[in-house]
Amino acid sequence: MSARPHRTRRRLLGAVAGLTTIGALVAAMPGGSSESYERGHGHGRMVDVQLLSFNDLHGHLQPPSGSSGRVTHTNPDGTTRTIDAGGTEYLATHLREARKGNRYSITAAAGDMIGATPLLSGLFHDEPTIEALNKLKLDVSSVGNHEFDEGARELARIQDGGCHPTEGCYEQGKRFEGADFPYLTSNVTHERNGRPLLDPYFIWEKNGVKIGFVGVTLEGTPDIVNAEGIKGLKFGDEVEAINKYTRILERKGVKSIVALLHEGGSPASTSYNYNCDSPGPGDGISGPIVDIAKNVSPQVDALVTGHTHQAYACTIPDPAGKPRTVTSAASFGRLYTDTTLTYDRRTKDIVRTSVASANHVVTRDVPKAPDMTALIERWNALAAPVAGRPVGHISADIENPLTEERPLGNLIADAQLTALAPADKGGAEFALMNPGGIRAGLTHKATGAEGDGVVTYGEAFTVQPFTNMMNVVSLTGSQVLTALRQQVSGPNQNSPKILQVSKGFTYTLDLTKTGADRIVADSVRLNGQPIDPARTYRVAMNEFLSGGGDGFSVLKEHTNKLVGASDLDVLLTYFAGSSASAPLTPPALGRISVIR
Numbered sequence: 001m002s003a004r005p006h007r008t009r010r011r012l013l014g015a016v017a018g019l020t021t022i023g024a025l026v027a028a029m030p031g032g033s034s035e036s037y038e039r040g041h042g043h044g045r046m047v048d049v050q051l052l053s054f055n056d057l058h059g060h061l062q063p064p065s066g067s068s069g070r071v072t073h074t075n076p077d078g079t080t081r082t083i084d085a086g087g088t089e090y091l092a093t094h095l096r097e098a099r100k101g102n103r104y105s106i107t108a109a110a111g112d113m114i115g116a117t118p119l120l121s122g123l124f125h126d127e128p129t130i131e132a133l134n135k136l137k138l139d140v141s142s143v144g145n146h147e148f149d150e151g152a153r154e155l156a157r158i159q160d161g162g163c164h165p166t167e168g169c170y171e172q173g174k175r176f177e178g179a180d181f182p183y184l185t186s187n188v189t190h191e192r193n194g195r196p197l198l199d200p201y202f203i204w205e206k207n208g209v210k211i212g213f214v215g216v217t218l219e220g221t222p223d224i225v226n227a228e229g230i231k232g233l234k235f236g237d238e239v240e241a242i243n244k245y246t247r248i249l250e251r252k253g254v255k256s257i258v259a260l261l262h263e264g265g266s267p268a269s270t271s272y273n274y275n276c277d278s279p280g281p282g283d284g285i286s287g288p289i290v291d292i293a294k295n296v297s298p299q300v301d302a303l304v305t306g307h308t309h310q311a312y313a314c315t316i317p318d319p320a321g322k323p324r325t326v327t328s329a330a331s332f333g334r335l336y337t338d339t340t341l342t343y344d345r346r347t348k349d350i351v352r353t354s355v356a357s358a359n360h361v362v363t364r365d366v367p368k369a370p371d372m373t374a375l376i377e378r379w380n381a382l383a384a385p386v387a388g389r390p391v392g393h394i395s396a397d398i399e400n401p402l403t404e405e406r407p408l409g410n411l412i413a414d415a416q417l418t419a420l421a422p423a424d425k426g427g428a429e430f431a432l433m434n435p436g437g438i439r440a441g442l443t444h445k446a447t448g449a450e451g452d453g454v455v456t457y458g459e460a461f462t463v464q465p466f467t468n469m470m471n472v473v474s475l476t477g478s479q480v481l482t483a484l485r486q487q488v489s490g491p492n493q494n495s496p497k498i499l500q501v502s503k504g505f506t507y508t509l510d511l512t513k514t515g516a517d518r519i520v521a522d523s524v525r526l527n528g529q530p531i532d533p534a535r536t537y538r539v540a541m542n543e544f545l546s547g548g549g550d551g552f553s554v555l556k557e558h559t560n561k562l563v564g565a566s567d568l569d570v571l572l573t574y575f576a577g578s579s580a581s582a583p584l585t586p587p588a589l590g591r592i593s594v595i596r
Contacts, residue, residue: 055110055306056331059117063087066441074271085334092369110306111144111262119461142215142260143185151229184215187241212249264308265289272311282316301350387458392575393583400441409500410587415574417502426472428540431502468542473558478533485516491551
């Protein structure tokens, strides 16, 4: 599975972006001297290879709005400031500028390039995003869980091209060409024969410099996508897959290896420039990536990661105890990572002591890339009749922060309860909403022609792009309590997934405790009355949750399911009840009381 012929039009430009001085790099090399060192020119023993990477773009071609379009910077004095970031017009400019003067340059991604995308991409089954990634000269990407949102067959079309099987081609005379870059997944195999779904690895080569990339998909993908789309597939252990294909690459003579892994961690600070190696390597980061990094073969030289939407450039000890670079560039194209890999032509390996990495902000103070602007304008023109349609009004920003209780989560849960409470619609008594299904906040001060407070169809679609069907199911009070405990235990022990709840449902979350004990049982109430474990309740939720998604296995035990409208249609109906004179206001917080 080496560099197969793709419709690639690469400009492999070369080495490093000034993260470390040449003197420091030479000093770290055994017997190194400036004469034996190649920095994009000449033919010396040591070669700097620039690795540019990003992850979790989720089709954000245009600048993300609200908190989704900002990053936090920590100043030298400890204060912080936010920076507006993201947008592929700016990402293209930053990447092209970073590549200048670098003879050896690779651009890689760690999955979730598509799926859960804004309307501009999602309306066209993410063909616009793939076109944009081709223009960005992406060389290789791992497959994330969201690449499976429309199933394995659609992922194959995304890779290989062809018009959509039911909607056809979106522009007369134009056929979707697919991705110019290989999508990799080493741990997703066919159950019937054990063969990988897609290429497990890719070998990048230039002038005798060879670097292998192993792609890995989140092992827990079956818990967070609809089962029908991945029927017949097995999602294996990430570490085992990386180590297996690392050995295969070594047998092919490739000793410099990078893992593109769609799993991640959580640094102790949300600032993109936080030093997660203080006081020691990897001390400032937690989560699944830590254990993975500590068990992946020492022959892997760096791990580019994603999934958690966090920013970090850490060094976590490998199984031999040696620090190894592990990076993630947040999400939505707000950051990119620039990593220097120093390649030794004699050993064909990376000089690990010389690896340097840092995250950089995709600021919006640079010129827009004209080709990306043209792409966005072209697709916007196709989407305009749908995207710009006003659907409601809001009185202020309704945010979706990464907190236990979210204003937008409350609003969505209320919309679902309102739609499904009538007896003929299911008789829901309360609603539960998974936080991962809320993809963006709503901004009151609009840009463009729409006018302050107006919510458009495109904005609503960006908030809920999955179009999950709504369900109303019967659950006992005991099952409801178990579901609340599953937010913070089992698969969600280390990365809690706090369900958003509709008005009238309240409880206390005690973060001073661990596991299921973090749910204060006698605090769970509906309209002021304690939840009765023996009573049966009618509960609204989307089909993803009712199928046990996000680790909520108890929700699969429901009975008496009634299928309603889609989650997006429910939200649109809720917005339709507002007006310029009576806009929706941000729901008050306080449904989830948190003890810290």
